[in-house]
Amino acid sequence: MSNPGSRRNGPVKLHLTGLPDPFAKVVVDGSGQCHSIDTVKNMLDPKWNQHYDL
Secondary structure: OEEEEEEOOOOOOOEOOEOOOOOOEEEEOOOOEEEEOOOOOOOOOOEEEEEOOO
């Protein structure tokens, strides 16, 4: 499975300590498989470009 440059848009809740540490979770319906994409530290406009096997 490929994740070609996914990004998160929209309002983000800020932490008391500064910028958020967003991440994404990919779930394949009916397969029971799940993968968490790497956390992007201190980022308001995160971008992911990862490849993974489910």
